[in-house]
Amino acid sequence: MSVAAPEANGAARPEAFDPGSGLEAMLTVREFEAVAQRKLDPVHYDYIAGGSRDEVTVRANEDGFGRLSLLPRVLRGSAQRDLSVTLFGGQSSMPVLISPTAFHRLVCAEGEIATARAAARAGTIMIASMASTVAVGEVAAAARAAAGDGDPTLWFQLYLQPDMDDTTALIARATDAGCRALVVTVDSPVLGANERNQRNNFDDLPPEMACENLRNLRGDEPGNVRQIAMSPELSWEHIDWLREHTRLPILLKGVLHPEDARIAIAHGIDGLLLSNHGGRQLDTVPATIDLLPEFVAAVDGSVPVLLDGGVRRGTDVVKALALGAAAVGVGRPIVWGLATAGEEGATRVLELLRDEVDHTVALCGARGLADLTPDLVRPAAGSRR
Numbered sequence: 153m154s155v156a157a158p159e160a161n162g163a164a165r166p167e168a169f170d171p172g173s174g175l176e177a178m179l180t181v182r183e184f185e186a187v188a189q190r191k192l193d194p195v196h197y198d199y200i201a202g203g204s205r206d207e208v209t210v211r212a213n214e215d216g217f218g219r220l221s222l223l224p225r226v227l228r229g230s231a232q233r234d235l236s237v238t239l240f241g242g243q244s245s246m247p248v249l250i251s252p253t254a255f256h257r258l259v260c261a262e263g264e265i266a267t268a269r270a271a272a273r274a275g276t277i278m279i280a281s282m283a284s285t286v287a288v289g290e291v292a293a294a295a296r297a298a299a300g301d302g303d304p305t306l307w308f309q310l311y312l313q314p315d316m317d318d319t320t321a322l323i324a325r326a327t328d329a330g331c332r333a334l335v336v337t338v339d340s341p342v343l344g345a346n347e348r349n350q351r352n353n354f355d356d357l358p359p360e361m362a363c364e365n366l367r368n369l370r371g372d373e374p375g376n377v378r379q380i381a382m383s384p385e386l387s388w389e390h391i392d393w394l395r396e397h398t399r400l401p402i403l404l405k406g407v408l409h410p411e412d413a414r415i416a417i418a419h420g421i422d423g424l425l426l427s428n429h430g431g432r433q434l435d436t437v438p439a440t441i442d443l444l445p446e447f448v449a450a451v452d453g454s455v456p457v458l459l460d461g462g463v464r465r466g467t468d469v470v471k472a473l474a475l476g477a478a479a480v481g482v483g484r485p486i487v488w489g490l491a492t493a494g495e496e497g498a499t500r501v502l503e504l505l506r507d508e509v510d511h512t513v514a515l516c517g518a519r520g521l522a523d524l525t526p527d528l529v530r531p532a533a534g535s536r537r
């Protein structure tokens with residue numbers, strides 16, 4: 153790969169990377185963002201990178217990991233480190249899942265087909281967005297084909313629609329596709345205010361793309377983004393309704409308050425994805441990693457807690473697991489991988505994260521994920537925690 157000579161101090165110079173000549177020289181997730189930014193239409197780049205209002209939470213998510221240190225143990229490691237996790241009967245070869253992100257065809261021609269293949273190759277779980285630009289049935293078929301003898305796990309992210317017939321039709325599509333869990337996003341009573349999108353007048357897909365899960369949902373709907381209804385009147389009663397209308401495990405995505413975590417468990421949900429939507433809904437909410445200890449304490453082992461937001465390094469993953477997360481999700485990193493080099497790019501992002509997690513586990517003196525305990529995480533010097 154034609155990469156310019158490194159700086160004397162070895163610092164990465166993302167602007168020097170040429171994605172056309174090989175991915176093996178891409179060594180960090182951040183380099184993928186730099187290449188994606190160069191390649192993408194700036195309006196689409198803004199849609200992906202941006203968050204709501206002042207983007208305080210977007211920055212906080214990443215900064216939160218930086219304010220934590222790892223304190224390793226010594227002389228107790230293992231040459232064989234099993235990174236796999238089992239969630240609701242589905243296996244992931246590593247504790248890094250693909251969080252749901254919309255509109256993959258905006259960044260690569262194959263869209264979510266490429267993502268599904270990358271997930272299957274990595275043996276990890278993909279959460280398909282309800283707003284995907286490839287129908288969930290096709291995404292599932294692509295994952296199965298790519299997995300060969302493997303058994304890929306696909307979950308479906310759902311925005312509960314106030315018209316329950318629409319919700320019923322969406323659940324049927326996800327169930328028929330073989331999705332193994334529903335991830336219900338509950339942090340969007342209204343759409344977040346992304347001022348980049350407003351300035352760019354970006355409020356719909358180009359005419360050649362659609363939200364395919366919404367196409368012909370019950371009639372001749374075209375699959376417009378505007379078909380997705382967000383309602384501030386959704387309530388726990390809707391969760392109860394959902395519980396009665398599906399046998400699939402239900403995770404809630406976007407619960408942040410520990411009290412809501414307790415209520416969710418009382419309503420029979422199966423898992424929680426601690427998420428602030430990558431800073432795209434309410435701005436100035438805390439970093440998810442900062443909330444994790446109190447959240448895990450509230451859940452008290454009743455259901456698995458997953459986390460997403462700002463995960464860019466294996467050390468971030470290990471910190472989250474040590475503080476009680478069962479697994480983490482990545483959103484933007486996968487989109488940067490897709491934008492850089494489609495399926496191969498997303499695969500490389502997942503490989504890098506896997507290698508970094510394994511390396512960090514080894515350096516922490518851990519034999520596997522079970523050895524990652526809260527005592528390994530400390531406030532970084534100078535942090536006020």
Ligand SMILES: Cc1cc2nc3c(=O)[nH]c(=O)nc-3n(C[C@H](O)[C@H](O)[C@H](O)COP(=O)(O)O)c2cc1C
Pocket residue numbers: 199200201213251252253254281282283309337405427428429430431432460461462463481482483484485487
């Ligand atoms: C471009 C983009 C699209 C997203 N689309 C969805 C979506 O359709 N449904 C959803 O629940 N969350 C969506 N999210 C939020 C992600 O699932 C996830 O919570 C967030 O990206 C995690 O933060 P990270 O990007 O820092 O990894 C989206 C995020 C991005 C960046």
Ligand SMILES: CC(C)CC(=O)C(=O)O
Pocket residue numbers: 254283377380429432
């Ligand atoms: C279609 C959108 C609502 C997808 C989304 O959740 C996001 O862009 O953050």
